[in-house]
Amino acid sequence: MLALCALVALGGACRKKGPSPNENVGESGMGEENLGRGSGSLDRAREGLAPGEGGPLQDVHFDYDSDDLDETARGVLDQNVQWLRDNPRARAELEGHCDSRGTIEYNVALGARRAKAVKDYLTGQGLAGERLSTISYGKELPLCHEETEECWARNRRVHSVVGGQ
């Protein structure tokens, strides 16, 4: 169990099965290394920069209030898988983002599901889970601010921040 936790630690969480009423801080030390630190969208915001978009790993997009990966998204992720195979030392933090509609907390939860869906797809293609971490910014770091279908669609994304090369 500990070894499994250590693997998932880069994802920032150690999945426990079922209710766990007596959790404590015994796992401190895990989740300390975060791949996105330094070049993630929040780091960019601190420098007054717009959130990251694209890069060596392409963004994937979602329908409203959905974390389903459609055919287009899976096609993009297949290219991302190939890039990560070609660059075996690279790691990625998967950032879940949402459009502006809906409440802040719900959208952070939704972005977490989007990032998890992408991570599950990548590991399902054989990539090692320890190369991937996830974080959700909900609707807090939008690429655009217009209340239009086009802008909403652009903001509903998982952006991948590459590190460790």
Added chain:
Amino acid sequence: MRGPILLATMLIVALTALPVRAVVSVSIFGPGSQQFPIAIVPPKGDAALGQEFARVLSRDLELSGYFRVLDPRTFTEDPQTAGVTADTIDFAGWAAIGAQQLVKGTIESGAGTITLEVRMFDVAERRDVADSGRRLQGSRADLPRMAHRYADQLLAVLTGERGPFDSKIALTSTRGGRLKDVYVYTFDMATPARLTNERSITIAPAWRPDQRGVLFASYREHLPRLFEVDVASRGVVQFSNDSKTYLGGVWSPDGTQVLATREDDGNSDIELLDRWGNVTKRLTDHWAIDVSPAWAPDGQRFVFCSSRSGSPQIYTMPIAASEPVRVSRIGTYNTSPAWSPKGDLIAWATRTGNTFQIVVAGADGSHPRTITGAGSNEDPSWAPDGRYLVFSSSRGGGRTLWLTDRDGRTQKQLTPDGGDDTSPAWSSRSE
């Protein structure tokens, strides 16, 4: 900020021992249905302090929806020389400019203490209204609170229920072009005042019941965790454990427990934490999104948002139970619930087209009513009197905080344009 020491020194004494006589019955009268024309004269004495008291009191009464505050420029007398007692007031003169009610009094300052005596007079009856007279004493910094306390008392006289204005609203905002920090707003402020300096994203601010701290989630350590800012010192301490990700938390009404939204491996559920941030119970365990818990005032039940039916809906659940009951029955997207401090009503935000509107329903979801319509309106939070709500609205362009009564009859902008003001959390009454 005004700290707890100052609060303790503020004094309020009733000036009359007459039995309370409400002007109207609350059952036939709500905010916005009828507005009393009232003249608020700056109390006689220290002119600057009197002006500030009148300004804060006027805004509160205007916001309440029960009063139409007359423009002081229409007043015909000099407040520094005119009488302030029933036998010396020119009631005919006040009637001539349309005043039905009149607030008058005296204000004195000395040795760091302000002493204020005020009454509300009924112009037609030419006498002071029962239980409207108060002597208030406090420091210079207490003056806005004296006005709020008096506004709350006038609502008690008028409706039988104290007003909510001696209280605070926590919120998140990007005012000043910053990333989102925790701010606090009181009804005498021009703009919200910043509490935190996170250089990060903060979400879901919530008051500790003693009002000395605000719990919030912050991305300061990368993944979001719970922190608490001390309102007096502005010091921030981490509340939740290092290894867990939390999207928000709310203190129980008795201040002994916290309902928190935990995100774990892409899934969010509701947990019960003790006062030190340790998990005592996992309240929901579902593959769907469970977020935004809010306590019932009895501390035995809570309301939250879950997508377990396939779309975000509102559910209630006893702390001791394991299965929630859905209370929102209309709408495809219902979120951010808040339980009235009176226990009888729940408010939430519902999606209509591409905007959100505020819904108020019975605690079992019965008789839902949409009380907003202009712009997009989210994040309802109840006033301590259960009569008003604050919410964030886009109707002015950017997001600002607005006040409404629970029927939506009177809706007023609280914070000025220019800030992305979100997630308001109304405190209990200050004591």
